[in-house]
Amino acid sequence: MATRRTETTQESRRLLVQAAGELFAEKGFRRTSFVEIAERAGISRGSIPWHFGNKLGLLEAVLEDRLQAMLAGFGPPEGAADPLEQVMGFVRLPVTRLFITLLGEAVEDGSPIREHYARLHAALRQGARARMRSAALPAGVDPEAFTVLLVGAVIGVHAQWRVAPEAVDLEAVRAVASALLPQDLARH
Template sequence: MTTPRATRRAETTQESRRLLITAAAELFAERGYRSTTFEDIAARSGVSRGSIPWHFGNKEGLLAAVVEQVVADLRTGADAPASVDEALRGLVAFTRSPSTGLFITLIAEALEPGSALHKWYADMHAALRDRVRSWVERVGLPDGVGAEELSTVLLGAVMGVHQQWRVAPDAVDLERAYAALGALLRAVGI
């Protein structure tokens, strides 16, 4: 039988874990994985530094938990949009989310030889491609254009535009860039 005290402890443990994952995701997006310390995460989350290895084992375990949460959120995201315009509005909203900041910040570290981030970054991309593919499968595709390939191209365009915007936000207008992408998709019959 579960006691009220055990139930409270379990709830506190889950809340601490959630706070640590949220703080780590924010800090990894802001500073990068390598530059973020347990002390930074503890200060941001309000949870003791000693709780991090207790919950996750090490920093790599915490990264795995962050990425697993982001991938789970992507896989259980909103319903597929009904039109290209609705899909592009969703992409604009997504590019402003903390998750996209995390993807962009971690790419440089993920590309380094032997990086602990490589596998998890590939998993995030796979989840994003799956989500975009679920959108494009609902629209009629021109001959010779497969949903898988179009998903890869769209994700590349979205991530590339977002990366440019993060580097030079005054020089890149996200809404206009995605409106142009929408116009191109409509011009080819998507």
């Protein structure tokens, strides 16, 4: 049975992860300070190193938390809702903004978050592959290369929509994707 101290510790951790996720999405990893995170969470700044070791440890906790929440939203491929609708739902998720905001930092040489993005992209490709198992791709189309293209397209659509939402009609994008994807994948 959890003690009051354990519950308080878990709640403090949850509040810090939530606040850091919001600030990292708004400002990026490097431009967000412990002070800002602590103020947003309503918790002492000293709690951050106690819970996470350092700022990178906090980022790791945020990325893992958000990745797990995002992947849980996709659900299992069998009997799931329209996969295109799930992808478009992913594009609209507020958490996706975090991943896109930090992507610019992840591609820089020596970035402390590069490895996290490699794992995130691998998880997204794995999810796409799971849905494609029975899809009939055109002859000569490598399934692995197709998943890379699909994940890249989703990331690109999301980035464009975040930068200029008035210029990107997500429903039109969904309709085009539905027309272009193999029908058994679109219906899967």
